[in-house]
Structure formats: structure tokens, C-alpha cells
Amino acid sequence: MSFLSLTNIKKSFGPVQVVHDFNMGIEKGEFVSFLGPSGCGKTTILRMIAGFETPSGGSIFIDGKDQGALKPNQRNIGMVFQAYALFPNMNVHDNVAFGLKVAGTSKTDIDIRVKQMLGLIKLEHLADRFPYQLSGGQQQRVALARALAVKPQVLLLDEPLSALDAKIRISLREEIRQIQQQLGITTVFVTHDQEEALSISDRIVVMNAGRADQIGTPFEIYNTPATRFVASFVGTLNIIEAKVADPAAGSITIGNQPVTLREPIAGLNGGDTISLALRPEAGSIAEGAKGDASISGEVVSTSFLGSVIRTRLRVGSDIISFDMFNNPGIIPPASGENVTLRFAAKDLLVIRE
Amino acid sequence: MKKIWAWGALLFGILYFTLPLVGMTNFSLKMRRGEYSFDAYAKVFGDPRFQETFTYSVTQALFTIVFGVLLVVPTAYWIRLKLPGLRPYVEFVTLLPLVIPAIVIVFGYIRLYNTSSWLPLTGSAFGTNILLMFGYATLALPYMYRAVDTGLRTIDVATLTEAAQSLGAGWATILARIILPNVLVAVLSGAFLTFAIVIGEFTMAALLNRPAFGPYMQLLGANRAYEPAALAVIAFGITWGCLGLIQLVSRFQKSAPPKA
Ligand SMILES: Nc1ncnc2c1ncn2[C@@H]1O[C@H](COP(=O)(O)OP(=O)(O)OP(=O)(O)O)[C@@H](O)[C@H]1O
Numbered sequence A: 001m002s003f004l005s006l007t008n009i010k011k012s013f014g015p016v017q018v019v020h021d022f023n024m025g026i027e028k029g030e031f032v033s034f035l036g037p038s039g040c041g042k043t044t045i046l047r048m049i050a051g052f053e054t055p056s057g058g059s060i061f062i063d064g065k066d067q068g069a070l071k072p073n074q075r076n077i078g079m080v081f082q083a084y085a086l087f088p089n090m091n092v093h094d095n096v097a098f099g100l101k102v103a104g105t106s107k108t109d110i111d112i113r114v115k116q117m118l119g120l121i122k123l124e125h126l127a128d129r130f131p132y133q134l135s136g137g138q139q140q141r142v143a144l145a146r147a148l149a150v151k152p153q154v155l156l157l158d159e160p161l162s163a164l165d166a167k168i169r170i171s172l173r174e175e176i177r178q179i180q181q182q183l184g185i186t187t188v189f190v191t192h193d194q195e196e197a198l199s200i201s202d203r204i205v206v207m208n209a210g211r212a213d214q215i216g217t218p219f220e221i222y223n224t225p226a227t228r229f230v231a232s233f234v235g236t237l238n239i240i241e242a243k244v245a246d247p248a249a250g251s252i253t254i255g256n257q258p259v260t261l262r263e264p265i266a267g268l269n270g271g272d273t274i275s276l277a278l279r280p281e282a283g284s285i286a287e288g289a290k291g292d293a294s295i296s297g298e299v300v301s302t303s304f305l306g307s308v309i310r311t312r313l314r315v316g317s318d319i320i321s322f323d324m325f326n327n328p329g330i331i332p333p334a335s336g337e338n339v340t341l342r343f344a345a346k347d348l349l350v351i352r353e
Numbered sequence B: 001m002k003k004i005w006a007w008g009a010l011l012f013g014i015l016y017f018t019l020p021l022v023g024m025t026n027f028s029l030k031m032r033r034g035e036y037s038f039d040a041y042a043k044v045f046g047d048p049r050f051q052e053t054f055t056y057s058v059t060q061a062l063f064t065i066v067f068g069v070l071l072v073v074p075t076a077y078w079i080r081l082k083l084p085g086l087r088p089y090v091e092f093v094t095l096l097p098l099v100i101p102a103i104v105i106v107f108g109y110i111r112l113y114n115t116s117s118w119l120p121l122t123g124s125a126f127g128t129n130i131l132l133m134f135g136y137a138t139l140a141l142p143y144m145y146r147a148v149d150t151g152l153r154t155i156d157v158a159t160l161t162e163a164a165q166s167l168g169a170g171w172a173t174i175l176a177r178i179i180l181p182n183v184l185v186a187v188l189s190g191a192f193l194t195f196a197i198v199i200g201e202f203t204m205a206a207l208l209n210r211p212a213f214g215p216y217m218q219l220l221g222a223n224r225a226y227e228p229a230a231l232a233v234i235a236f237g238i239t240w241g242c243l244g245l246i247q248l249v250s251r252f253q254k255s256a257p258p259k260a
């Protein structure tokens, strides 16, 4: 059994079921992100792990121990909230010390531990400040230190960065990841920002309407999305509607242009519609570009994103985006121009619904 | 033109409120014929009954405040946290003492807790004191509840509670260490109002026959000339002192905004 194991977790609010048979095992020291759109049940699952909500069914085990009968204050869990939730009447030191005081730790041990924690978040010099005297990023670091001070078995973070501005968001997420690895603490991180999830997680759970659509490493989630939802939610994958021509030969048509897949298509007949995913960085229109497949289309637009240029191509009824690295020597195609995009047939992924 | 009216109204208001006060103060200083003196005040302060009743009422006020805080803070907290749907009803209940005359409440008490009842609180001085304190707490409830509830609105009660719970705190710790300190200013202003109410209350104390300050003021007023005026100025001073303290405390609050 995994260190943190969620088995057949269900949750209904009144007649509405918001979490459906959620199963997952999280290993000790692992950093797992729950990624999904608003309202898909991420917070609800987190709150069930913390004990703030009671599951309508299923069980939660931490380190082999059933958490079902334990109240939130009996579980050994650290929680970081989107709104920081520092105690306004206490300074930074007392906030971090709170959990230790509750546990009856001696004053000398508290002082040592608080120092250590403030060192970890590099805020030793602000120990006497009150929350209202801190920036959002500083408050959230204090909240992290407060949660970690009691040495929880599991750390839960519910969109801890979404109230911060972009720059701090990036630096703080790296700081969180680094601290997490340093302490080796099992962590569940909730976000609806796919870049955030991809950049700091060991594994990602992509959630859709109360279900886990896919659980995998960032590499797997990004490169081999299991469902159409995952493909469209994670990254900027192209979803292409194609027609099956000959399933046995793996041949299809995209906007009447024939393309042959690497493998035969199972379970579909000629004339059926099939969804395919193509990453924007998988194709090229450069002279002599490599690739065993190609499609032509009309350039709809090009946008300059700094290091890459993203071009949108109309092929039949599909719009396909592709990226090329910025190169001052190559002028990007103009709108209305007809170009041929070459790519490897193996990069075309069949998506199940 | 408009300005003149505004100033006129203000002037009228000021005179309306201050003239009687000035007159009363003036009168209270005239005990000695032909010159101003504090004779009346000296008399009042020197009266052992004054000291006795004032001490009694202050003690009652303090107990009422403690009882009110212990009753209202957890209640208002719980309602905000777990039963927000009940808030309008509870608010309505706390307003009832404003519409039900004190005399009705105290007659109810006497009927319920008389010496031949199941709980004969009026049988002993101690029991009656407790009953009177309950009565005072009821009278102060509208102010106390409102003050505390407003205080709770300025903090994120639910999230702070969960943060404390996840750090291992139980309900008593959460109330004492997180909730109470954060609504302390609101609690204090409720407390000062309670104090002012208890010091001046007449009906309940008189009907329960306790040696409180209110009945003493009434008694003095019925039998003397100058002393009641002095006493009224003193009582007025106490009330305004309390209001001043509320102002002071809420100003103190501004230097430390509580919002998380
Ligand atoms: N206490 C509650 N009572 C009723 N419905 C609730 C309650 N809490 C959450 N829900 C519903 O459950 C669903 C999932 O909510 P949840 O907060 O878990 O979403 P989320 O994935 O965290 O979304 P977000 O990204 O917006 O935070 C939503 O449809 C929400 O309306």
C-alpha cells in the first residue's frame, strides 16, 4: 500500500456528486499535483484528506493508518491555503510556533524549530513582523513554514500561488519544490495552472468533473495525453478531426489529404471520425524538413512569442498550430500563403474520448 | 443659504443636548448658598450607601461582562462557522430585549425562580445576584452580539479555523487563541456598553431588591435637592468615559488591521 492511499473516494453535496470513485496511491516523498479546471473537485479531495470534509464513500490511509475516524486536528497534516490564513493577531514567530505550542513542545525546542523553519524560507529577519506588514509572497512562505514546523506526514497546498503575481509565482513555486525535496515530504499540490503543475511535479493527476482522467509524470501527461480532455487542457496540443480511410493500413484523411499512421487503427471502420493530437513543436515547414508525413494548408496567422513563432494553419475544417524557433535569417510565412507542414507520422497520437 | 441652515441646525442640536447638562452641572455646584462648591459631590462620595451600591454595581457589571463574553463569542463564532443560515433568527432573538420591557423580563424571572419554584434563585442573596446578572446579560445582549458579530466579519473565520485545526488545535484553543484575540476590540466595545447599561439600570435591581446603583440614584433623587444632580453628573461622566474608551480602543485597532 502506498504511503498516502485514496481508495474509491466519493463525495456528494446533497444530490450532486462532485467526486466519483477516486483512486490514487502517493508514495512517500512524492510531489503530486491535482490539475483541472474550476469546480472539478480538486479542493474537495484535498479537504477530505485533511479531514475537513467527510467522504461519502471510500477510505483514506496514511502510512497504513485509516484516517476515517480522525478529526482534522488529530491527523498529522500540514495545510497551506490560497488566502494564506496567517493568524492576524500573531507575529511571524508566533504563527510558525502555533502548532508546536498546541502540541506542548518546550519553549527552547520551539525557538530552535522556528529559527530553523524561518531559515528554510529565508525570513529570519522578519520574525517580529505581523502578517499585515508582509507582502503576499512573504505571507505564503510563512504559511508554508507554519505548516511544516509540526513535521506533518503529508503537506497539502490548495492553489497557494494563485493570489500572487506572475514573477513571484514562478520563484515561489521553485522554492516550494526545493524545500519539498530537501525535507522529502509527501506533498499534494492543487492548481489549475498546467505550466505550474508540469514544472514542479513528480506526478500529475488531471481531473475532469470529479474523476481522474489521467495520472502520470509531467512527461507522460504532456506527450501522451490519454483523453481528449487531457490533451486540450494540458499544453497547446492540436486536436485534429480526421476520417478513417483504411483502418487496417492505418490510413486516414485530414481535410481530404491522405496521411498514413504508424499502426493500424483498432476498433474503427472506414468513414469513422477519429481524433488525433499533434504537438505544435512536432512539425516544420522549413525547406528539407524531415518527416514521413505532410499536409498542406493556408496560413491563417502568425504570432511572435519571443523565442518561438507560432503559426496557425487551416487544413480543411481544422486549425493546426505549429511552432518554429525564431531565426532572424528566416522570414515567417505571411497570412494567406500556402505552406506544407512536414512531421513524423509517429507524432500523430490517437486520442480516445 | 444652505450652509446657514446647516450651521443653524447644528447649533440647535448642540444647545439641545448641552443646555440641560450645563444647567444640571451648574445646579449641582450650588449647594452652598451664593458660591460654587463641590459640597454636593463631597456628600455623595462620602455617603457609605453610594460606595456600597457603586461597588455592588461595578462587581455585577464585571461578572455580566465575563458571562456575556463567554456566552456570545462562542455562539456568534459557531453560527458564523457552522450555521450561517440561522444568523437572521439569532440576530432577531438578540434584539428582543430591546422590545420587551425589563419589567416584563424581571416579572418572568420572579415567577419562574421564586422561593416555591423548582429553582428558588430568589431565596438567597447570592441566587438573586446571579439572576440579576442574567437579566443584565439579556439587556446587554443586542449590543454585545452585534459588536462581536461585526468583529468576526473582519476575519476569515472558516479558513483561520481550518488552519488552526490542521495544526492540531481543538475548539477551546481556537476560541481562546485565535478567535477571541482577533475580536478583542469588538468585545471591549461590547463590554463598555454593558458596563454603562449595568451601572444605570433601575428596574431589575429595584424589583429584585438588590442594593444597586440605579435604585440608589432614584432614592436620592426622590429625597434630596443637590445631590441627585451631582450624582447624575457622575453617572454621566462614567457613561461618557466608557464611550471614550470604546473610541480609544477602536483607534488603537486601526494601527493593526486584522484582515488576513
Ligand atoms: N460545501 C459545499 N456544498 C455544496 N457544494 C459544494 C461544496 N463545496 C464544493 N461544492 C461543489 O463541488 C464542486 C467541486 O468543488 P471544488 O471546490 O472541489 O472545486 P475545485 O476543483 O477546487 O475548483 P477551483 O479550481 O475553482 O477551486 C463544485 O461544483 C462546487 O460547487
Ligand SMILES: [Mg+2]
Pocket (backbone or CB within 6 Å): A042, A043, A044, A158
Ligand atoms: Mg479549489
